[in-house]
Amino acid sequence: MKSANLLTAALLCLTFNGFTQTTHTPVASYYSSSGAYSKNFTDAFSLSSNIAALSALTNFSAGVYGERKFMLDETSLYTAAIAIPTSSGNFALQADYFGYDAYNESQVGIAYAIPLSNKAGIGAKFNYYSLRIPSYLKASAINFELGTIIHISDQLHTGVSIYNPLSSPLGKNTGEKIASVYKVGLGYEISASFFTQLEVIKEKDKDVNVHAGLQYRPIKQLFARAGIFTGTSTCYFGIGYLYRQLRMDFSVGFHQQLGTSPGLLLLYQLNKKTKG
Numbered sequence: 001m002k003s004a005n006l007l008t009a010a011l012l013c014l015t016f017n018g019f020t021q022t023t024h025t026p027v028a029s030y031y032s033s034s035g036a037y038s039k040n041f042t043d044a045f046s047l048s049s050n051i052a053a054l055s056a057l058t059n060f061s062a063g064v065y066g067e068r069k070f071m072l073d074e075t076s077l078y079t080a081a082i083a084i085p086t087s088s089g090n091f092a093l094q095a096d097y098f099g100y101d102a103y104n105e106s107q108v109g110i111a112y113a114i115p116l117s118n119k120a121g122i123g124a125k126f127n128y129y130s131l132r133i134p135s136y137l138k139a140s141a142i143n144f145e146l147g148t149i150i151h152i153s154d155q156l157h158t159g160v161s162i163y164n165p166l167s168s169p170l171g172k173n174t175g176e177k178i179a180s181v182y183k184v185g186l187g188y189e190i191s192a193s194f195f196t197q198l199e200v201i202k203e204k205d206k207d208v209n210v211h212a213g214l215q216y217r218p219i220k221q222l223f224a225r226a227g228i229f230t231g232t233s234t235c236y237f238g239i240g241y242l243y244r245q246l247r248m249d250f251s252v253g254f255h256q257q258l259g260t261s262p263g264l265l266l267l268y269q270l271n272k273k274t275k276g
Contacts, residue, residue, distance in 0.1 A: 027077060027096075027098040027105060028048065028096075029048075029065060029067055029077055029079060029263070030211050030213070030227060030229045030234075030236065031065075031067070031225065031227070031236045031238060031251050031253065031263060031265075032045040032048065032065040032079060032263075032265055033045055033046065033048035033049040034046075034049065034197055034211075034213040034215065034225065034227055035049075035053070035195070035197070035215060036048075036049035036050040036052075036053035036149070036159070036185060036187070036197070036199075037049075037050070037053070037149065037157040037158060037159060037185045037186060037187025037197050037199075038056075038157060038187050038189055038195050038197070038215075039056055039151070039154070039157070039189070040189055040192050040193075040195065041189075041195045041215050041217075042056050042057055043057075043061045043063065043083075043267055043269065044057075044061035044062055044063050044081040044082060044083040044092065044094075044267070045063060045065065045079070045081050045265075045267075047081065047083070047092055047094065047111055047113075047123070047125070048079070048081075048094070049161075049183070049185065049199065050123075050147040050149060050159050050160075050161040050183065050185060051111055051113060051123035051124060051125045051145055051146065051147040051161060052113055052121050052122050052123040052147035052148045052149040052159055052161065053113075053121075053123070053147075053149060053159075054083055054090045054092050054111055054112075054113035054121075054123050055089075055090060055113035055114055055115045055116075055121025055122065055123055055149060056115070056121055056149065056151075057083050057085050057090055058085055059085065059269050059270045059271065060083070060084055060085065060269065060270040061081075061082070061083045061267065061268070061269045061270075062081065062082040062083070062267075062268050062269075063080070063081055063082075063247075063265060063266055063267035063268060064078070064079070064080045064265070064266050065078070065079045065080075065263065065264070065265045065266075066078045066079075066263060066264050067251070067253070067261055067262070067263035068261060068262055068263070069253075069261045070255065070258045070259050070260070070261055071259055071260060071261070071262070073100055074099065074100045074102075074103075075098070075099070075100075076098070076099070076100065077096075077097070077098045078096070078097045078098075079094070079095070079096050079097075080094070080095045081093070081094045081095075082094075088114075089112055089113065089114040090112070090113050090114065090123075091110075091111065091112055092110070092111040092112075092113075092125075093108075093109070093110055093111070094107075094108070094109045094111065094125075095107070095108045095109075096108075101134070102133070102134065103132070103133050104131075104132050105129070105130070105131050105132075106129070106130050106132075107127050107128065107129045107130070108127065108128050109125045109126060109127035109128070110125065110126055111123060111124065111125035111126075112124055112125075118151070119150065119151050119152075120148065120149065120150050120151065121148070121149045122146075122147070122148045122149075123146070123147050123148075124144060124145070124146050124147075125144060125145045126142070126143075126144045127142070127143050127144065127145070127164075128140065128141075128142055129141045129142075129143065129168075129170075129178060131170065131171075137171075137174070138171075139170045139171025139172075139174050139176075140170070140171060141168040141169060141170045141171070141178050142168060143163070143164040143166070143168040143178055144164070144165075144166075145161060145162060145163040145164065146161065146162055146165070147159060147160065147161030147162070148160060148161070154189070155188060155189045155190070156186075156187070156188055156189075157186070157187045157188075157189075158184075158185065158186045158187070159184075159185050160182075160183065160184050160185075161182075161183045161185075162180065162181070162182050162183070163180065163181040163182075163183075164178050164179065164180050164181065165180055166180075167179070167180050167204065179203050179204045179205065179206075180203070180204045181201065181202070181203045181204070182201070182202045182203075183199055183200065183201050183202075184199070184200045185197065185198065185199040185200075186198050186199075192217075193216065193217040193218065194214070194215070194216050194217075195214065195215045195216075196212075196213070196214045197211075197212070197213050197214070198210065198211075198212050199211040199212070201231070203231075206231075209229065209230045209231035210229075210230045211227065211228070211229045211230075211231075212227055212228055213225065213226065213227025213228075214226055214227065220242065221241055221242045221243070222239075222240070222241060222242070223238075223239065223240035223241070223242070223247065223249065224237075224238070224239050224240075225237070225238045225239075225240070225249070225251070226238070232255065233255065233256065234253050234254065234255050234261075235253070235254050236251060236252065236253040236254070236261075237251065237252060237254075238250060238251030238252070238263070238265070240265070245268055245269055245270060245271060246266070246267070246268050247265075247266070247267040247268075247269070248264070248265070248266055248267075249263075249264070249265035249266075249267070250262075250263075250264060251263040251264070251265065
């Protein structure tokens with residue numbers, strides 16, 4: 001394992017030596033972020049898909065999510081989010097971490113969103129991103145993201161968002177920038193217990209990708225979620241159980257060549273509405 005870690009670090013170093021104004025994208029989880037284009041399935045993690053989804057939250061929501069990508073400790077991903085609705089708008093804090101001791105990426109962001117009416121909402125988030133390879137490189141960048149959600153009807157929702165529109169440089173000497181990412185999403189709630197979402201994603205210098213997902217809640221205590229992301233040819237599936245105000249999801253992602261990625265999500269939501 002030690003030799004594997006050293007090899008990984010060496011390959012990363014060779015990659016960074018070749019950077020000539022390239023772009024870099026923070027690693028993200030699509031399992032936890034689905035639900036942005038909805039009113040019945042939105043939670044603290046939905047802001048990862050579109051920050052304006054925060055404007056639709058009426059209850060306090062907080063959670064953590066961990067995913068062991070391809071069953072490797074070196075590619076583990078962790079996310080924590082907390083959303084707080086208030087009478088003057090909704091606030092959120094999110095922290096992400098990917099990697100291990102020899103290579104890791106992290107991002108911390110603070111967000112604010114407000115409903116413009118019962119038909120639309122907007123949001124913004126400021127992030128501090130850091131990439132670290134011990135004894136070789138430590139670089140960081142500050143960026144922001146913007147989003148809007150439109151509730152066409154009680155069942156149909158759409159929106160657009162952009163992450164890092166200014167293509168912030170990653171550090172001073174890497175020659176690399178954080179990629180800009182544009183998203184357009186559409187969600188349809190067939191009922192209060194069944195939801196589908198389609199998201200078109202365009203990342204700078206990459207082809208257009210699609211994230212499609214669905215969520216189903218046959219009873220109040222039981223959840224199911226499934227989806228596919230064309231960018232990495234990965235599909236995922238998860239089931240969750242709600243006990244009082246705490247929900248636990250077990251998830252697994254599948255990649256034909258790289259294998260499975262198990263995950264665990266814990267989500268706490270207050271039932272009492274906090275907005276007046």
